[in-house]
Amino acid sequence: MDTIDETGESTTSTTTSTEELNQLIQQTQQESTVEDKRNLDTLAYFKQRIKEEEKRHSKHCSINYWKQDYSKLLPKLKAVQQTVTTG
Helix, strand or coil: CCCCCHHHHHHHHHHHHHHHHHHHHHHHHHHHHHHHHHHHHHHHHHHHHHHHHHHHHHHHHCHHHHHHHHHHHHHHHHHHHHHHHHC
């Protein structure tokens, strides 16, 4: 009687499955790396925007900003006041 070697087929099938599994793992790792980079880029963008907004806000709230605004407004207020008193 001839014996049938089924282990050869099984080994080949397992090797193919292992190769496919390794390819899927590699593909998943690559996709994960791309997604991580995209997330880090997004995070860096928003951190930069936060810094810009904080800088703009601190400038807007500073006393010098209001002094400049007041110095521009004061002559106009005086002119209106004179017009009202003389008018």
